[in-house]
Amino acid sequence: MNEFAKELKAENADWVSEVKEALGETTITVPREAIVEVCASLKTNHGFDMLADLCGADRGPEEDPRFEVNYHLFSTKHHSRLRLKVILSEDDPHVNTVSGVWKTANWHERETYDLVGVIFDNHPDLRRILLPSDFDGHALRKDYPLRGYEPYSLT
Amino acid sequence: MGLENNIWESLPDVITVKLDAVINWARKSSIWPATFGLACCAIEMMNSVSARNDLSRFGAETFRASPRQADVMIVSGRVSRKMAPVLRRIYDQMPEPKWVISMGACATSGGVFDNYAIVQGVDKIVPVDIYIPGCPPRPEMLVHAITMLQEKIMSESVKDRKDTFEEESRHSVVPGTLPVTEGTALEREIEEEVAQNKAPRPYTVPSKHERRRSS
Amino acid sequence: MGLENITEEVEFLDQPLESQMTLSMGPQHPSTHGVLRLDLRLDGELIVKAVPDIGYLHTGMEKLFEYKKYQQGIVITDRMDYLNPLGNNLAYVMAAEKLLELEIPERAQVIRVLMCELQRIASHMVWLGTHCLDIGAMSVFFFCFKEREKILNMIESASGGRLTPSYFRIGGLMMDLPAGFENRVRQFLDNFLDAMNTFETLVTGNTIWQARTKEIGIISGEDAIDYGLTGPCLRGSGVDVDLRRDNPYTGYETYDYDVCVEHDCDVWARFKVRMRECYESHKIVRQALDRLKPGPIKADAPKVVLPDRDDMRKHMDSLIHHFLIVAEGFNVPPGEVYHAIEASKGELGVYMKSNGGPKPERVHFRGPSFVNLQALPVMSEGEMVADVVAIIGSLDIVLGEIDR
Numbered sequence: 004m005n006e007f008a009k010e011l012k013a014e015n016a017d018w019v020s021e022v023k024e025a026l027g028e029t030t031i032t033v034p035r036e037a038i039v040e041v042c043a044s045l046k047t048n049h050g051f052d053m054l055a056d057l058c059g060a061d062r063g064p065e066e067d068p069r070f071e072v073n074y075h076l077f078s079t080k081h082h083s084r085l086r087l088k089v090i091l092s093e094d095d096p097h098v099n100t101v102s103g104v105w106k107t108a109n110w111h112e113r114e115t116y117d118l119v120g121v122i123f124d125n126h127p128d129l130r131r132i133l134l135p136s137d138f139d140g141h142a143l144r145k146d147y148p149l150r151g152y153e154p155y156s157l158t
Numbered sequence: 159m160g161l162e163n164n165i166w167e168s169l170p171d172v173i174t175v176k177l178d179a180v181i182n183w184a185r186k187s188s189i190w191p192a193t194f195g196l197a198c199c200a201i202e203m204m205n206s207v208s209a210r211n212d213l214s215r216f217g218a219e220t221f222r223a224s225p226r227q228a229d230v231m232i233v234s235g236r237v238s239r240k241m242a243p244v245l246r247r248i249y250d251q252m253p254e255p256k257w258v259i260s261m262g263a264c265a266t267s268g269g270v271f272d273n274y275a276i277v278q279g280v281d282k283i284v285p286v287d288i289y290i291p292g293c294p295p296r297p298e299m300l301v302h303a304i305t306m307l308q309e310k311i312m313s314e315s316v317k318d319r320k321d322t323f324e325e326e327s328r329h330s331v332v333p334g335t336l337p338v339t340e341g342t343a344l345e346r347e348i349e350e351e352v353a354q355n356k357a358p359r360p361y362t363v364p365s366k367h368e369r370r371r372s373s
Numbered sequence: 374m375g376l377e378n379i380t381e382e383v384e385f386l387d388q389p390l391e392s393q394m395t396l397s398m399g400p401q402h403p404s405t406h407g408v409l410r411l412d413l414r415l416d417g418e419l420i421v422k423a424v425p426d427i428g429y430l431h432t433g434m435e436k437l438f439e440y441k442k443y444q445q446g447i448v449i450t451d452r453m454d455y456l457n458p459l460g461n462n463l464a465y466v467m468a469a470e471k472l473l474e475l476e477i478p479e480r481a482q483v484i485r486v487l488m489c490e491l492q493r494i495a496s497h498m499v500w501l502g503t504h505c506l507d508i509g510a511m512s513v514f515f516f517c518f519k520e521r522e523k524i525l526n527m528i529e530s531a532s533g534g535r536l537t538p539s540y541f542r543i544g545g546l547m548m549d550l551p552a553g554f555e556n557r558v559r560q561f562l563d564n565f566l567d568a569m570n571t572f573e574t575l576v577t578g579n580t581i582w583q584a585r586t587k588e589i590g591i592i593s594g595e596d597a598i599d600y601g602l603t604g605p606c607l608r609g610s611g612v613d614v615d616l617r618r619d620n621p622y623t624g625y626e627t628y629d630y631d632v633c634v635e636h637d638c639d640v641w642a643r644f645k646v647r648m649r650e651c652y653e654s655h656k657i658v659r660q661a662l663d664r665l666k667p668g669p670i671k672a673d674a675p676k677v678v679l680p681d682r683d684d685m686r687k688h689m690d691s692l693i694h695h696f697l698i699v700a701e702g703f704n705v706p707p708g709e710v711y712h713a714i715e716a717s718k719g720e721l722g723v724y725m726k727s728n729g730g731p732k733p734e735r736v737h738f739r740g741p742s743f744v745n746l747q748a749l750p751v752m753s754e755g756e757m758v759a760d761v762v763a764i765i766g767s768l769d770i771v772l773g774e775i776d777r
C-alpha cells in the first residue's frame with residue numbers, strides 16, 4: 004500500500020475508507036466529513052503543498068451514490084501525486100470546501116458547482132463561474148441533454 | 159451616422175450614382191475591422207495582418223479596439239451564449255455602414271460544438287455578409303473574404319445604408335443570457351404575440367441542428 | 374441557487390464610494406487576449422480590487438467528450454489551448470494510453486518530443502508578440518509571427534493542419550514525418566538563434582521594457598504554490614518545478630536541458646523564464662533530431678491503432694480492424710487516470726475515467742491558464758491600471774483553455 008495511505012490510516016483510521024492502486028496511481032476514498040482534515044494533514048505533514056486539480060464527476064442518474072469529487076494532490080518537494088475521492092449521493096451533494104487549505108481550490112470548486120452541481124459548504128464565494136448566472140441546471144450531469152439547449156426545443 | 163442619413167433623400171439619382179462610385183471606392187479601400195478575437199480563428203486573424211499575409215495590401219490592417227471606429231466586424235471564433243449579447247451590443251455600437259464577416263465553422267454554424275454553450279451560427283444574432291468556411295480558415299481565406307467584401311461594397315449604393323432604428327433592429331434574445339436591450343415597443347408586441355401563440359418567435363426558432371438532440 | 378450566493382465580492386463592486394470607481398475591462402478588449410472580463414475597483418490609478426469574470430468562451434467541451442469516442446476527442450483538444458495544440462493532443466493521448474497500457478515505439482516518442490518543443494517555441498512566440506504589443510512595442514509582434522509562421526509551416530507539412538494538427542494519435546502518430554522535414558527543422562534552428570538575438574536587442578535590453586516589467590505583479594513562491602500556479606509563472610517565483618524533469622514522460626528524462634528558474638517573482642522574471650525556455654527548447658529539438666532513427670511510429674495494438682493504408686489493401690484483418698475502430702471505436706478497460714504534462718503555459722492535466730466502453734465517462738482538463746488566472750487579483754492589487762495589461766501578458770493566458 005502507498006506510504007501516504009498507510010500514514011494517513013495510522014493517523015486516524017476513520018479518514019481512509021478505501022485505498023486503490025491502479026495504473027501507477029493511488030486513489031484514497033475519504034468520507035466526506037473528513038476531507039478538510041485529511042487535506043490539511045496531507046498539506047502540513049506530508050508535503051502535498053499544491054492542489055493540482057479538483058473535479059467533479061457524475062456517474063449517471065441511475066447510480067447511487069451518484070457524484071464523486073476528485074482531488075489531485077501534487078507535491079513540489081517530493082513530486083509525488085495522490086488522488087483523494089469523495090463520494091456523494093444525489094439527495095445530499097454537499098461537501099466541505101478545501102479552499103481554506105489551498106486557495107486554488109476556490110475556482111475549481113466554483114467550476115464543479117457550476118457544471119456538476121456539487122455544493123461546497125463554507126465556500127467564500129460559491130456562484131457560477133463559466134455559465135451565465137441565470138442558467139438552468141448543471142450541464143455536465145448525465146441527464147442534461149447532450150446537444151441543444153432546453154428552451155429551444157419545440158416540444 | 160454619416161451622409162446617408164440626411165442628404166441623399168432629396169438628391170436626384172443621377173448624382174448619387176456617380177457619388178456611389180466615389181464613396182464606395184473610398185470605403186472599400188480602407189475597411190477597418192474591429193478587434194474582436196474570440197477563439198482559435200482569432201489567431202489566424204492575427205496571422206493575416208502579420209508578415210506573410212500582409213492584409214494592409216487591401217487596406218484592412220488597421221484593427222480598431224473601439225467599435226465606434228470600425229467598419230467590419232470579423233467574428234473570429236465560437237460565440238457562446240454568454241458572449242452573444244456582448245457581440246450584439248458591439249455590433250449595435252458600430253456606426254453604419256457596417257459589415258460582418260463570419261470567420262470559421264464555429265461562427266458560421268457552430269462547428270463541432272453542438273451543445274448547450276455555443277450559439278449555432280452567429281447569423282442568429284447579427285446579419286452576416288460573408289461566411290468563411292474552415293476550421294480554422296487559412297489567413298489567405300480571410301484575405302479573400304476581405305476582397306469579396308470589397309466587391310460587395312462596390313455594388314452597394316449610399317441610399318441603401320442608413321442607421322437602422324429601433325423597429326428595424328433584429329430581435330436577439332438568447333436564452334440563458336441577459337437580453338441585449340430592454341426591448342423596443344415592437345419587440346414587446348412580438349413578445350406578447352408569442353406568449354399568446356399568435357406568432358412564431360423570431361430568431362429563436364430552433365434550427366435542425368438544435369432539434370436533433372440525442373437524449 | 375445562484376442569487377442568494379452572490380456574496381461580498383459582488384456587493385463590494387456595487388457599493389458607491391466617493392473616491393473609487395469601478396471599471397469594467399473587457400470582454401472585448403484588445404489586451405485581454407480574447408474575451409476575459411475584469412472588474413476593476415480603482416482608487417485613482419491604483420487598483421484596489423480586481424475580479425476576473427470568465428466564461429465568455431465557454432464551449433462545453435467536457436460535455437462533448439461524453440458522446441465522442443476516444444479517438445474523436447483528439448480533435449476537440451486541439452481547440453482548447455489553440456496556441457499549443459500539440460501539447461493538448463499529447464496530454465489527452467497519453468492519458469488514454471495510460472488506461473490502455475500501450476507501449477509507444479521509440480521513434481514516435483522522439484517525434485512527439487520534437488513536435489512539442491517546436492510548438493512550445495511557437496506558443497512562446499505568440500506570447501512574446503502579444504505581450505510586447507500590449508505594452509506598446511509593435512514591431513516585435515511581426516518578428517515573432519514570422520518565426521512562428523515557419524514553425525506552423527513545418528507542423529502543417531507533417532500533419533496537414535496549421536493550427537489544429539491532431540497529429541498525435543492514441544498509440545502513436547497520425548503518420549510519419551514527410552521527406553525533408555529534418556532539413557527544414559535544422560534550417561529553422563540555425564536561424565532561430567539570430568531571431569532570438571533580435572528579440573533580446575529589441576526587448577530585453579530595452580530600458581522602457583524593463584521599467585514596465587520590473588517589480589510589477591509580484592507573487593511570492595509560497596503564494597504561487599498556494600494558488601496552484603504552474604509552468605513559467607511558478608518558476609518565475611523561484612520554485613524549481615518542471616514536470617518534464619519531475620514527472621518525466623515521453624523520455625524527457627534522457628534529454629539534456631536546464632530548468633529555468635528566476636527569483637524576482639515579477640513580470641520581468643516570468644518574461645526571462647520564457648525567453649530562456651525558448652533556448653532550452655531549441656536545445657531539445659536539436660537533440661531529438663539527432664536521435665531520429667527509422668522505425669515504427671505506431672504501437673503494436675491492431676485493435677486500437679489504425680492500420681496503414683498499404684496494409685489495408687493487402688490484409689483482410691487490417692481492413693476489418695480499421696472498420697471496427699472507425700465505426701465502433703475501441704473499448705478501454707475501466708479505470709481512472711490523471712496525467713499531467715508540462716505544456717507551454719504550465720501543468721496541463723487530463724483526468725480521464727473509463728467505464729469500459731468506447732466512450733469516456735468523464736474527461737476533465739486542468740488548464741494551466743485557468744489556474745494561473747486565479748492569481749491575477751493578488752498580483753494586480755496595488756498596481757496601476759496600465760500594469761494590469763502587463764500582468765495579464767505575463768500570465769500568458771489563453772481563453773479557450775480557461776473556459777473550455
Ligand code: SF4
Nearest residue numbers: 198235262263264293
Ligand atoms: S472554426 Fe475551428 S478554429 Fe475557428 S473558432 Fe471554431 S474551432 Fe476554433
